[in-house]
Amino acid sequence: MTAHISHSDLATADVDRYMQHLGQQAREATTRLRRADTAAKNAALHAMAERLQQARVDILAANAADLARGRDAGLDAALLDRLALDDARLDAMVEGLAQVAALPDPVGEIDGLRSRPSGIQVGQMRVPLGVIGIIYESRPNVTLEAASLCLKSGNACILRGGSEARDSNAAIAECLYAGLEAAGLPAGAVQVVATTDRAAVGRLIAMPEYVDVIIPRGGKSLIERITREARVPVIKHLDGVCHVYVDATADLDKALAIAVNAKTHRYGTCNTMETLLVDAPLAEALLPRLAEAYAAHGVELRGCERTRAVLEKVGEASEADWVAEYLAPILAVRVVDGIEAAMAHIERYGSGHTDAIVTEHYGLARRFLAEVDSSSVMVNASTRFADGFEYGLGAEIGISTDRLHVRGPVGLEGLTTRKYVVLGDGQVRR
């Protein structure tokens, strides 16, 4: 087992060769990870949790160093908050490892095994993707989440966190490595990049021989750059410009509850509603009640002309508002003529993340579900439900707004692929 490289070793090392070394170690680990049984993977997860408990003091000290450096560098309060660890957050991290260990192992599951006229049986077996590179920003708990989900799904991973969390990530990494070793799994199974050199990212996304897929987690500009420059497939999450369309047949109380929840439950999440579409016949009845509810939450409304005919005090929405992902207590509101106009608006301005209809009309519900091309499409439910835990995936490494491989919340299954298995008894092709 090759030892992990520490910060100090790397100070003089060449980043290219270092990243190649990580890639080789990860690729080599895939063979053993493919054959690791569920018990071994769970043993590693539990051992990691134990080490994390024991290393509390060290991790909090490392985190304090990161925070001090961050404050000196003038990081803003929101970023410092994401970076900060405390006992409660460490408890949640330990608990997260136990939860992932408790999840069913998707690897080895065989679907649809069927007999064919030739006499063979054919099915599809879930297998790991291989090596996953994950690039993320300040939150150090992502190191643990990503490592545990990749390990449970039988993948090797190379994790590149933000430079501001350098010391925290290094301290957490030691626990991960110790857990792997305790369970007899290869060191290449989980590797935390031990350099803050930006060239490491460029190298990580351009090693198709060692890395099978990249999952970037972070701001839109980071993700766009990685997607542009990656030489391997990327599972990504871009914007969440989510809509709720309230149809004329909607139950007003449900509409009100959903529209308020979808906007105000949390402002900064990707599944928060950013534009409300109201069917014209309902505008006079619904909009004043909504405006009152939003005012109570301090939500600013920006409306189309027809909205402003009903709500006179509301500001004017421009083209930019229809594509805005506010992530703030601001909501764009548009009055539309029926489901066709609503779906046309969503198709033109939406980001294909999550869109909901509120309706009591069976046929319209069915059409909206079939025709709206988003990763989650809902009837009479808040867009805030678009989440791996709410969907029952047990965990979530992110939400994919891509079309290929996996759409929507990505859990363990999204980190696997399926190969064909053929069972025969000497059959040959005629």
Add this chain to the structure above:
Amino acid sequence: MTAHISHSDLATADVDRYMQHLGQQAREATTRLRRADTAAKNAALHAMAERLQQARVDILAANAADLARGRDAGLDAALLDRLALDDARLDAMVEGLAQVAALPDPVGEIDGLRSRPSGIQVGQMRVPLGVIGIIYESRPNVTLEAASLCLKSGNACILRGGSEARDSNAAIAECLYAGLEAAGLPAGAVQVVATTDRAAVGRLIAMPEYVDVIIPRGGKSLIERITREARVPVIKHLDGVCHVYVDATADLDKALAIAVNAKTHRYGTCNTMETLLVDAPLAEALLPRLAEAYAAHGVELRGCERTRAVLEKVGEASEADWVAEYLAPILAVRVVDGIEAAMAHIERYGSGHTDAIVTEHYGLARRFLAEVDSSSVMVNASTRFADGFEYGLGAEIGISTDRLHVRGPVGLEGLTTRKYVVLGDGQVRR
């Protein structure tokens, strides 16, 4: 409905703008294709078949022109054969359309709809990928196959065939367009690129705003170039360096039948065995019988040292032979020590396409299935079964040697993706 552009219109047109026009038309068509019901798609397929019957004389005349041009250009006999159409091949194309029409429509299928503690129901609905670009070489029947599979799965497609099949493809395209029109589907649903300008390919693979995925079908160099330069995901098929490993417990008759079939059933296919691995204890009993059988088929053997100790007349295999995709009556043979050595050989030299074990040992069969990382893994069956029809997919647009999205034979399901659907009754997130 915008009319399709003919060769003559395009003679002076700007390729970039032309490809962008095709992309826009395709993207626009996706909205109507998403809502097209199975009956409408099948009606278009049947109408295409009817037009193809009526246009036989024109298509054969166009094909004759392609063939004459090909002969003048000095194309080799194999290429001319792939290019050639006759009544039997046209019959097969017409029949192929009927078969695709008869396949179940994957679009709209909902898997795993489950109730969650919050009261919502969550499931996953199959939906089209969007716009598929297909780049292929000389065989004009691919135009029809690709168009029918994309249409049935609700995708718009842009098809770019080989320049040597220009006139044949244009004649077939007219039938496709007429079929779409007869069924009231948009012209943008199927578009055959009407220029042989190579710049069209470069443009097609670099329009992420209009094209969701590229499927290249052709030689390895074409596919490698497209993968390198594409700015959208590619579902690709690279080499098929397939193995059969005969374990010491194998039934000799089954081993013989499978090894002979896997090599000699067809030489030029990607699922043909290229390397045979024989467990050492079996070498003396099996190799002479195999050598005799291969000699009867005119297959040249190239062996490792231990193979040559048993079969003295066999030539020596070099490193290059272990990675060779011969596509010819040549077979590399290696004697190995047990399943570990066999799997290590496959991992090092294989291409992850299709690999089989011949064994009567339950535990070894189970290990081989779980641990060999190929798109198809088989026990006691010929590698030649790795095929969409043999697997019961009903049709095949190719075989993916990629890991993400789809592995192995790609049928209608591989041309779709799944979005989440959420059914509620007014639920909000707590």
